[in-house]
Amino acid sequence: MHKITRELESLIKKHKWTKDFEQAVQMAQSHNVPSIAHIRSLDDYLKYVDELVNWAPRETDQNPRLLYTKLVEFYFFLDQPPVKRHQSKIKPGGGEKKLKPLSRWIVDFAKAWGNYLDTTESAREVQSFKDDPLFNWEEYMPPPSGYLTFNQFFARHVKPGMRPIAGLCDNKVLVSPADCTFVGSWQISEKSEIMVVDQKNG
Known part of the structure; x- marks a missing residue:
């Protein structure tokens, strides 16, 4: 155990x-x-x-x-x-x-x-993600050694130009930095409070 x-x-x-x-x-x-x-x-x-x-x-x-x-x-x-x-x-x-x-x-x-997930054993099923068309494998840059751990695959790097950021430097545009599934939207009004993260200071 x-x-x-x-x-x-x-x-x-x-x-x-x-x-x-x-x-x-x-x-x-x-x-x-x-x-x-x-x-x-x-x-x-x-x-x-x-x-x-x-x-x-x-x-x-x-x-x-x-x-x-x-x-x-x-x-x-x-x-x-x-x-x-x-x-x-x-x-x-x-x-x-x-x-x-x-x-x-x-x-x-x-x-x-x-x-x-930081161990080499955790990477034994990474091929299953490559085989799934939903993961768009060709959009990423695997390291020369391949993905040695699952976490290394999970934090994979996107090829330059594959995911341009919409509305760069425009705080009126909401952008998600992650691959994810859309599950809902919520109305934003003039009274809504939205936390804006400064690009320089995080």
């Missing part, structure tokens, strides 16, 4: 959260999500966490957004009310300065998975 999984197991015992996590699993199951149907108990959830922390991201024909799905599944369980109440509240502009133990564990889990 990975150290991060043992830490969650210890937290659950220390704070007497067993019933809360079991209820969270049952609530998640009530939504009938096929990809998490096998997680029916706290032990199943701990096994799932233990596998995820060393999971090498990949794309498949059955689920072309598998990495996204895995992330959503992970947070879906933690977002169920019985365990969400044990987490620090997230507020725009900054939340609680000292994280609650469960929120601290979530951060530590992300770091642990990130550490794995």
